Amino acid sequence: MPDIVFDIIGTCIGYDVMLDAISTRLGDRLLEHNINVELFFNAWGTACERDFSYLSQIGHYQTTRKILRATFYRTLYHAGIQDPKAFASEDDLDFLSSEWLKLKARPELPALWKLLRDNGFTVWCLTDGDQERVKGYFRNSNLEMPDENVISCDSLGVGKPTPAVYEYMLNKLPNHGADSWFAAAHQWDCCAAKSAGFRTAWTNIYEKYPGEDIFGLPDIVAEGLLDLGEKIVAAQKNSK
Structure with missing residues (x-):
């Protein structure tokens, strides 16, 4: 999976x-x-x-x-x-x-995660925020996310975009990197994840412009969150 x-x-x-x-x-x-x-x-x-x-x-x-x-x-x-x-x-x-x-999920997020899960993806979170605060954001948004799937840099004592963070996350996944994607609205995040071995997907909902001249391009560039999910699902199917 x-x-x-x-x-x-x-x-x-x-x-x-x-x-x-x-x-x-x-x-x-x-x-x-x-x-x-x-x-x-x-x-x-x-x-x-x-x-x-x-x-x-x-x-x-x-x-x-x-x-x-x-x-x-x-x-x-x-x-x-x-x-x-x-x-x-x-x-x-x-x-x-x-x-x-009191921050809340972006409006498209519930539909995005449902789309991915319906297509066999296991959803994980990697955050610079502390785990309790991030869990609070999910509660604010009525979203379900298993505690064990939320990885905070606080537990590592080192933050993104240090390469070791992404390497740790990749090795923690059940398949140890096979069929593993990283998705973000920050191009620096995608750039670091790609260097660690992830397939990467970037959405323009925050930065608007990908800045490919300094970051390179991720595997997927998307307009919003649902477009991100649809493109990831399609790319995953095409890779089989």
Whole structure:
């Protein structure tokens, strides 16, 4: 039976809850400084991902939730707020951090996973998020996912895109890599997974453009999640 491993946050789980939270809590204040909510959140999330990766690379692994809090005021400063702690309070940050726990699945995800399972795939998750938080996202979305199929980098003490993470995941699969796919909305994720030996599938729901001139192309490029599933199923059938 084929296996498919999904990146979770950004791929399966969307960011609408956080965008709404930032807009509700800080939107008017940000607008006074001509700061777009989506652009601010993208900068904040990117800063978090960068520091998560760099800390992992130097052997000083920290959880993403901790890093998200630590990069908040710095991101405000780089967005043009000269006194970030006067602009946003600790209560504001506590509110946004609590909303981070309330993220939900992208609308097409239940149908995608059903399509794959109906076609014989075992679905796995590989995430930089901690397992309890990711399980909470599934509960928020009324989705079933066995605990043993959710692999968090917290348990490894090293984060994506370190090659060892993907090698560990590939070796953990029942077939040890045979008929194994990796799916993500992040091209860096697909690039690393492909180097480890996965067949890869990328969806444009987050990054929009694949940046193939720097990442190369994954095996599948898809528009949205259902298109991703249909193309994976077709490719798997054609490979037999």
